[in-house]
Amino acid sequence: AQTVTQSQPEMSVQEAETVTLSCTYDTSESDYYLFWYKQPPSRQMILVIRQEAYKQQNATENRFSVNFQKAAKSFSLKISDSQLGDAAMYFCACFTTSGTYKYIFGTGTRLKVLA
Amino acid sequence: EPEVTQTPSHQVTQMGQEVILRCVPISNHLYFYWYRQILGQKVEFLVSFYNNEISEKSEIFDDQFSVERPDGSNFTLKIRSTKLEDSAMYFCASRVGTGGPETQYFGPGTRLLVL
Numbered sequence: 050a051q052t053v054t055q056s057q058p059e060m061s062v063q064e065a066e067t068v069t070l071s072c073t074y075d076t077s078e079s080d081y082y083l084f085w086y087k088q089p090p091s092r093q094m095i096l097v098i099r100q101e102a103y104k105q106q107n108a109t110e111n112r113f114s115v116n117f118q119k120a121a122k123s124f125s126l127k128i129s130d131s132q133l134g135d136a137a138m139y140f141c142a143c144f145t146t147s148g149t150y151k152y153i154f155g156t157g158t159r160l161k162v163l164a
Numbered sequence: 165e166p167e168v169t170q171t172p173s174h175q176v177t178q179m180g181q182e183v184i185l186r187c188v189p190i191s192n193h194l195y196f197y198w199y200r201q202i203l204g205q206k207v208e209f210l211v212s213f214y215n216n217e218i219s220e221k222s223e224i225f226d227d228q229f230s231v232e233r234p235d236g237s238n239f240t241l242k243i244r245s246t247k248l249e250d251s252a253m254y255f256c257a258s259r260v261g262t263g264g265p266e267t268q269y270f271g272p273g274t275r276l277l278v279l
Binding site: 082084091094095140142150153154155156157 | 197207266270
């Protein structure tokens, strides 16, 4: 069975600073994808970034980047130059390319951005 | 940009009543999903649907739940006799499933409150 663990229920960062959100996962599959989703107060799920497990290069998307450590099964999200609009719940998710490709989500990290 | 839509955005119902949550997935997508998020908790997989039948369902998806694609565009989740613990945000998601990017695109959610 797959599991996704986010050990930080809440994090705070000063505006314009950098913050890293942690995620570890466990899967027996060799082919899988990892995602970070943002959930603002509206509760809509917004894709932040994705990483294919077969790619060694860490994904980046503007101010967002990941540190993907496949051997350690770690997938952290770095947010640079934090903005007030980044305040939200962040969910890490994993799914494999076998079966029906459902997401397994972590419990989330609430990010607060301080002005 | 194409998006997944869901109606209604909010629904309040009495315990024991039937509710139908509606979703319009992205038009060229072939795999459809329902997820649930109880307030303050993580997003949980309910069911996946492909080729007009359920591909996989979780233990949450008991006989009170059903899904169908009645007209080739809508994808519905029916809860036959709602319970208090069904109060949650329900997300529909879809993905291409034909070798394209494996990202699932989420709808904005339906907030269900059972009284």
